[in-house]
Amino acid sequence: MGFNSLRDINSASSSWKIKDRVVRSWNGFPSNGEKLKGINILLLDEKKTGMHAYVPANLIKKHDKDVVDGSVYIISEFTVKDYKKEDKFRCINSEKQIIFTKDTECIKIVEDDLLIPKNIFDFYDLAELKEIADSNIYLKDVIGVIWKDQPLADLTNRFGKPQVKVKFTIVDTRTAVNVTFWDSMAEEFVAAKKKAKGHPIIIIIASAKVTYWEGTINKIRQIEISNAASTKFYMNYTDPRVMDIRKMLGTNAFEKFDFSSQMFETFQSFTVQQLKFLGKDYAKDGASNDILDIMKTIENRRLGFKLIIRDENIDKKSMVYQATGVYELFDSTHTTDMIEPSEDNNQPSITQASQSSYHIDDLSQMNFTTPPAEKKEEKA
Structure with missing residues (x-):
């Protein structure tokens, strides 16, 4: 036929x-x-x-x-x-x-036809949107990494009707563009983002509306992506372009963008003592005899850690902090010297989900002995 x-x-x-x-x-x-x-x-x-x-x-x-x-x-x-x-x-x-x-x-058709693709996209680079904004004969397909996002917001439109919106920013290797989803799509976005696996999230927005938007304060014209009736988004979708971007996230292609606010912890918390009794289900690839020896270097010691408090720790109540130094705690009559991690060990972890920027294996090479305090000579 x-x-x-x-x-x-x-x-x-x-x-x-x-x-x-x-x-x-x-x-x-x-x-x-x-x-x-x-x-x-x-x-x-x-x-x-x-x-x-x-x-x-x-x-x-x-x-x-x-x-x-x-x-x-x-x-x-x-x-x-x-x-x-x-x-x-x-x-x-x-x-x-x-x-x-x-x-x-x-x-x-009862049986799926594998010759027909599951989807179709005609992607525009984010940098190209400047040339085609407000020319909405055809809606646009775009792809990018979610860089920043804001909470769902309620508002009343000019007709007195309630609406909700969510604003976020997507980036590729060169360009950042703001996105606003309205009403049911805004709610769907927030729900999908909570369930998404793999961070930072790579999002495809199909049949998106691209317009110029002018700020009320700075009067600067900016590109904005928003949803139309036919718009649909896909998070971490199975597509060759998504896989290419995921690979680039592990290189310096995205080095000017900090994705730390989009990295969410997905782990359980344990004390040092509890780590000794975890079962084989918690085992990961690596040297099996190393972890306890490393943890023993900080076990039963009064240590202080110098932490960086980021926006996500305040706004999103994240309990993951970046540690930049560790020192041994004494009483108030003693001074302490901060032990800073070496330059090689203080690497950003923006592409590694569920992980602190401070790696536990770095601790084994640290010197936890606090040298005697240097006292200045007293004036006569």
């Missing part, structure tokens, strides 16, 4: 038959947001061609169960409409769209 490719169908006929995957779908509402206008679908075929399809409101009951994201369908008997020049916010770079009619048939 032959199928038409999305790149070949046109408005000259309605007797088309395609075999496509539903990449994602979303409800369409009018500007007043009152009544459901239709269902929107992003389709993708085995030739990696994508196209927007639309199910009008009067056909939703017939097809609402047919629209399952990720599934593959055989769709036949539909019309193809050419976009008008003024049609904005298209979810994909295409000049036409599919319109379901009362004659349209949509049959789900």
Whole structure:
């Protein structure tokens, strides 16, 4: 059975038959947001061609169960409409769209078709957004590392209606761009970020709206990414571009960005004594006989640590601190000399999740003996 490719169908006929995957779908509402206008679908075929399809409101009951994201369908008997020049916010770079009619048939394929990709992206570098901002004929796909983020915020818009938003910043190796998600997408972002594994998080924002924004105080025009109805985000998605960026995070490609605020501890806390009795389930790769000897250098000693308190320790109540020195504690009649870590051991750990910047294996080479205090000669 032959199928038409999305790149070949046109408005000259309605007797088309395609075999496509539903990449994602979303409800369409009018500007007043009152009544459901239709269902929107992003389709993708085995030739990696994508196209927007639309199910009008009067056909939703017939097809609402047919629209399952990720599934593959055989769709036949539909019309193809050419976009008008003024049609904005298209979810994909295409000049036409599919319109379901009362004659349209949509049959789900039970077995997945591995020849049809799971998704489709047309990425823009963040530096390119300056040239295309406010030109929203087509929405944009972008990718970046979450660098900074703010808590979910409540506000009242100019129409007196309550809204929520979340602001964060994404970066690539050269450019940082602010992002604002609104309403349900803001809430979804906050929830997904809490569950995400792998930090810092690499995020794909598909079909994003890119505009210029001018600050009320400094009046500086900035690029801002926000969500439209068709926007969807993916955190740490399985995609070659994500894997490439993850590899670069381990190099100096991102050296001008500090991701420490995005590194979250995922470990349990133990005392030195408790470490001795941990079972084999806690074992990690490494020298099995080293850890206890290292810990014995600080066991049963009154030591003080010089810590750096960062924003995340205050704002996010993080209990992970960067230690930059250690010294032995005595009574107030003695002075102490700070023992600073060597230059080689004081490396940032911005690409290592769940880990302090101060490594425990550094302690074995430290001298914990405090030299006698030097006393100045008293004046006669």
